[in-house]
Amino acid sequence: MTQHPPTGLPDKIRHFIDGTFVDSVGGETFDVLDPVSNKTYIRAAAGQKADIDLAVSAAKKAFKSGAWPRLLPRERARIMHRVADIVESRDAQLAELESFDSGLPITQARGQARRAAENFRFFGDLIVAQHDNTFKVPDRQMNYVNRKPIGVAGLITPWNTPFMLESWKLAPALATGNTVVLKPAEFTPLSASLWAEIFREAGIPDGVFNLVNGLGEEAGDALVKHPDVPLISFTGESRTGQIIFGNAAPYLKGLSMELGGKSPAIVFADADLEAALDATVFGVFSLNGERCTAGSRILVQREIYDDFVERYAERAKNVVVGLPSDPATEVGALVHPEHYNKVMSYVELGKSEGRLVAGGGRPEGFPTGNYVAPTVFVDVAPDARIFQEEIFGPVVAITPFDTEEEALELANNTAYGLAAYVWTSQLKRAHNFAQAVEAGMVWLNSNNVRDLRTPFGGVKASGLGHEGGYRSIDFYTDQQAVHITLNESHSPRFGTAK
Numbered sequence: 001m002t003q004h005p006p007t008g009l010p011d012k013i014r015h016f017i018d019g020t021f022v023d024s025v026g027g028e029t030f031d032v033l034d035p036v037s038n039k040t041y042i043r044a045a046a047g048q049k050a051d052i053d054l055a056v057s058a059a060k061k062a063f064k065s066g067a068w069p070r071l072l073p074r075e076r077a078r079i080m081h082r083v084a085d086i087v088e089s090r091d092a093q094l095a096e097l098e099s100f101d102s103g104l105p106i107t108q109a110r111g112q113a114r115r116a117a118e119n120f121r122f123f124g125d126l127i128v129a130q131h132d133n134t135f136k137v138p139d140r141q142m143n144y145v146n147r148k149p150i151g152v153a154g155l156i157t158p159w160n161t162p163f164m165l166e167s168w169k170l171a172p173a174l175a176t177g178n179t180v181v182l183k184p185a186e187f188t189p190l191s192a193s194l195w196a197e198i199f200r201e202a203g204i205p206d207g208v209f210n211l212v213n214g215l216g217e218e219a220g221d222a223l224v225k226h227p228d229v230p231l232i233s234f235t236g237e238s239r240t241g242q243i244i245f246g247n248a249a250p251y252l253k254g255l256s257m258e259l260g261g262k263s264p265a266i267v268f269a270d271a272d273l274e275a276a277l278d279a280t281v282f283g284v285f286s287l288n289g290e291r292c293t294a295g296s297r298i299l300v301q302r303e304i305y306d307d308f309v310e311r312y313a314e315r316a317k318n319v320v321v322g323l324p325s326d327p328a329t330e331v332g333a334l335v336h337p338e339h340y341n342k343v344m345s346y347v348e349l350g351k352s353e354g355r356l357v358a359g360g361g362r363p364e365g366f367p368t369g370n371y372v373a374p375t376v377f378v379d380v381a382p383d384a385r386i387f388q389e390e391i392f393g394p395v396v397a398i399t400p401f402d403t404e405e406e407a408l409e410l411a412n413n414t415a416y417g418l419a420a421y422v423w424t425s426q427l428k429r430a431h432n433f434a435q436a437v438e439a440g441m442v443w444l445n446s447n448n449v450r451d452l453r454t455p456f457g458g459v460k461a462s463g464l465g466h467e468g469g470y471r472s473i474d475f476y477t478d479q480q481a482v483h484i485t486l487n488e489s490h491s492p493r494f495g496t497a498k
């Protein structure tokens, strides 16, 4: 089984600096693999410190003396909407690139482009509606907030749903008038170059958006350590977040960290079982299980445990694994052989930590490529590594519980705290549980659907700071306080003693 590269690919993936596609200064490149054949289908420029220096300098110039930060909000908003229109019009092309490069099923890749466009519309609207505070002390003082873009924002993104995740950062950073340097994930660099064409067509001036491809330890590291980049917005693994946090510390940079997860889905005996089943199967197997908010630990109340497990295993066995480009496919190929090996090592480990009821290896008929059969382990002990660690693939651990207290303890019993899903028909229990669970986001009797105005982010090892809605505007802007006296200024008179 093979898939053909999309038509019209360039000979190489290049950086985009100051309005021009360029190779690395030193000519370095890296291989980009197609997850179905694991063969190199294109090479990409591997950014080094010298390339980051050029990109930051272009972004700095565009910030200091270019038009972008000085446009009226309405003018920037118009451009943001143009970006959204173009992204939407390229939905099919984007989905094809994304699915080919990352191994995501094509039907799920299509939704990503629409969501990316929505981020641009949303932040375009938000900056026009944006208002800031003025505080008056009658007859004495006026105080107002002068909100300003900060400068060059460094954006570092992961390989799961790459284009959409880039839009989360690009849209608020640009809408608020910053200039940016984007360092996309090295496993999936293909779709990021489209931003350059889309932004140019929409009218974003040269130098405002810069793209440097490359490895995290090289290009990403240089961006984090660049003294002229005051902000880093990072999405990726918790371990990488720790490294970046340390590297940014000497520069006292503004940091936003969206990190890993091991989110629980808690199913009480009084839940609408069919709905819970649909959501928990989708919650861990959609996007190939490569989803930060995947409900990868399912806690099920003892009364319904056996029935749930049986039905869940049945569903998992029936999930359609196939070529990413096939519209019937529900789980495609994992992004890269390195990641495949990591997920497979957890599948092997799981065999000694739980009872395997579905999957457990390569699916039949897929001798090559990064395919993992949807895998279900049940009766998993809370201290098992497959219960504690993020696997980031189509692998789920199911554990029984008896009481609500026990469910809460199990739910909170990991280093992570990104999302939680609660299934119960008792209103009080749903809210009390939601408020007590250690998670940045909770969905009650529902799946992972988020209104863009709400906060997004995790607690504990899942992140630092929240983005989403006005919180993103706050991250990408300074709120300068300006104070004016309306009367005499009353200063104690120093130096008048003689």
Ligand code: NAD
Binding pocket: 156, 157, 158, 159, 160, 165, 183, 184, 185, 186, 214, 215, 216, 217, 219, 220, 221, 224, 235, 236, 237, 238, 240, 241, 243, 244, 257, 258, 259, 260, 261, 291, 292, 293, 390, 392, 418, 458, 462, 463
């Ligand atoms: P990763 O941490 O390996 O890489 C993410 C990005 O960081 C890549 O662009 C990489 O090149 C770069 N990077 C790596 N080392 C770096 C360094 N030393 N300095 C600077 N940059 C560096 O993560 P990944 O494997 O690409 O993505 C999967 C992870 O992302 C999972 O843990 C997942 O849960 C998480 N994720 C979180 C969210 C969220 O919103 N919380 C969303 C999506 C993915």
